[in-house]
Amino acid sequence: MLSKKQLKPSITVCGFEAEIDGKKKVKGIVKEAKQAAKEYDEAIQQGHGAYLLEEELQDIFQCSIGNITAGQTIAIRITYVTELKHDTESENLVPDVVSYTYKTDYYLKLAITCGMTSVIQSIESPFHHISVELNIDSNPNVSKVTLAEQITYLEKDFILVVKSLGLDQPR
Incomplete structure (x- = not known):
């Protein structure tokens, strides 16, 4: 899930994907910040794996990952375009x-x-x-x-x- 706080004109997120143990892929969907956080918290409480990407400052992201089991490998891929x-x-x-x-x-x-x-x-x-x-x-x-x-x-x-x-x- 992607949190849509305040997208800046200098960066555009094209994709957010979590790959679990090299097999299962979860693709992110852009949502309003409060809704994304609510759905993330609900998924955590229900025991599901959950992923939340938020833009904290311009071009700075925070990724929250919840309910990882022991020995599990999670690969996060963020694809974005920005002007250098x-x-x-x-x-x-x-x-x-x-x-x-x-x-x-x-x-x-x-x-x-x-x-x-x-x-x-x-x-x-x-x-x-x-x-x-x-x-x-x-x-x-x-x-x-x-x-x-x-x-x-x-x-x-x-x-x-x-x-x-x-x-x-x-x-």
């Missing part, structure tokens, strides 16, 4: 005080396909170790980015700096 900001437009957020446990058996996995209007020269992340694959399908305008380390949460904003030819040209 120029590096001078980036704003770092001040994180809330949150405590995390370091003892987990789950990890965060990010797989990003970056398509530009011209040749991608490089992609970097100032706070995270990433792996970059340039020239996807022999297209120099497309690259794939993944995390190069196993982490359970992001301590800082995940920022990608993409250098591409002709970014200063009108388009």
Whole structure:
């Protein structure tokens, strides 16, 4: 279920999907925030698996997952489209005080396909170790980015700096 709080013009969620143990897939439906939260709580109380994706701030999402059984594997896939900001437009957020446990058996996995209007020269992340694959399908305008380390949460904003030819040209 997707919570429709206040969709920003800079991002559009195209899909939300939960895959349970590599077999069963649950697809999200956009609903008003209160209704989505109510249905999520009802599903939890009835003992069903439940998933809720909410946009907390612009481009920042929180995913709640309820009633996972021991040994169960849940893969969450969020598909969205957004306009990439120029590096001078980036704003770092001040994180809330949150405590995390370091003892987990789950990890965060990010797989990003970056398509530009011209040749991608490089992609970097100032706070995270990433792996970059340039020239996807022999297209120099497309690259794939993944995390190069196993982490359970992001301590800082995940920022990608993409250098591409002709970014200063009108388009």
